[in-house]
Amino acid sequence: MTTGKGIIAEIGLLAYPDAQLAAVYGLTDLFRIAGEQSRASGEPDAAVIRVSHWRQAADGAGVECAYDSHPGSPHKPSHLIAPPSLIMPDKMQPMRGFVSWMTERHAAGTTLCSVCAGAFLLGETGLLAGREATTHWAFAEALAQRFPAIRVDTGRMVIDDGDIITAGGILAWTDLGLTLVERLLGPSVMLETARFLLIDPPGRTQLPYSHFVQKLDHGDAAILRVQHWLQATLGKDHGVPALAARAGLEERTFLRRFRKATGLRPTEYAQQVRIAKAREALELSRRPVAQIAWEVGYGDASAFRKLFQRVTGLAPADYRRRFGVAG
CATH class of the missing domain: 1.10.10.60 (Homeodomain-like)
Incomplete structure (x- = not known):
């Protein structure tokens, strides 16, 4: 459904404390390039994606928009993305404002997404309970321990569960971004965007990158x-x-x-x-x-x-x- 002239959807990026800015701005650029590839098709009403950045309000109880690629019309993100964190998951600070906002938006029809340690922020909503989800392979055990109801699977780079999408590694924001481009703008635009950026289309697995980490501190x-x-x-x-x-x-x-x-x-x-x-x-x-x-x-x-x-x-x-x- 188009939200404005030529705008097919709005994707909100959560610029939470210690979020990886490379992912925030990288996704912003990826969606812009996808829009340019869409326009290059020659269609008079070629669709583009509106991108907004959201930060925690000063009082910590809510969120506010910090950037909007197409300002003017009311916000109604169809997708929200929690990017990777630059610090280890156990050091991430509580973010009640983001959690409650994400939960409210999901109830209103927004698809929630995460990349890498962003799954811990998404997990705080409780919406991953009983679902399959992925994160960086090195964080899989910590995610499973903190949220036992999540079925953690790091074999896949992206798990698309319809209304919730999780992506694995620190740079898996490219996989998630292309997944959303394909969903919103179609496979042709997705492939042209991947070719322009010289990145692989979605479908990779984390298995070649993970390695065996022995647990030696169990005390037995x-x-x-x-x-x-x-x-x-x-x-x-x-x-x-x-x-x-x-x-x-x-x-x-x-x-x-x-x-x-x-x-x-x-x-x-x-x-x-x-x-x-x-x-x-x-x-x-x-x-x-x-x-x-x-x-x-x-x-x-x-x-x-x-x-x-x-x-x-x-x-x-x-x-x-x-x-x-x-x-």
């Missing part, structure tokens, strides 16, 4: 001893009986405590250790994939390739082409 000395052994041996012997004996625990107790401490089953943990080592070898060497598979404990190179692609989203050869730094 018996499990930590097993983790150190798995790391030192690349998990080549990850049978539960042997690991339980090394921990000095009964098997069922070991499995329960291992899962609680690491978030993974022993087999999954050993796989992550091996794949992490394989990634390093693919990045830093030109050794054949079959040799790397053998070095990290897989005698069947075909099975290794399938597992590697499942964990990283890329085949080993494709991973090396993208991330390899060896001459």
Whole structure:
């Protein structure tokens, strides 16, 4: 629905304290360029997107407009975007004004969006409960702990749930921006905008960029001893009986405590250790994939390739082409 002459919709960007200004202004530019690409089609009534920036009012109880690309008509954002934060999520200050405003706008039909740590601001509304949502892979555990009702999935860069859209990494604002351009201005304008900006269209995954982060501060000395052994041996012997004996625990107790401490089953943990080592070898060497598979404990190179692609989203050869730094 057009909100003014040639304006298809208004997108509001939340310039909250410590928000990443590169995302705020980058999205502003992206939507402007999309409008120019729309006009370039030659249509007399080619649609453009109105962009507004919103900041917290001085009293902290509300929000106010700080920028408007098409001033004059009343504001009615069809989409609101919470951009990434420049500080860690646990350091983000309470933003009651934004939270209540976002909740009110959503009830009036506005689609709420977030990028990276912006999901924590969106989570404060309670509207993500029971839904799938994504954030930066490094913040996934913190988001799940703070908002247990959210089904966190960092395998995807963008999760479009209709009235709520979440995007993953710090620079995933480009993916979200193009997703909204496609929704509002159509796939042709989206593709022309992506070509002009030399960025990939939406559809990427976070898997190639994430890496295995071991939990070592859980305080369970018996499990930590097993983790150190798995790391030192690349998990080549990850049978539960042997690991339980090394921990000095009964098997069922070991499995329960291992899962609680690491978030993974022993087999999954050993796989992550091996794949992490394989990634390093693919990045830093030109050794054949079959040799790397053998070095990290897989005698069947075909099975290794399938597992590697499942964990990283890329085949080993494709991973090396993208991330390899060896001459």
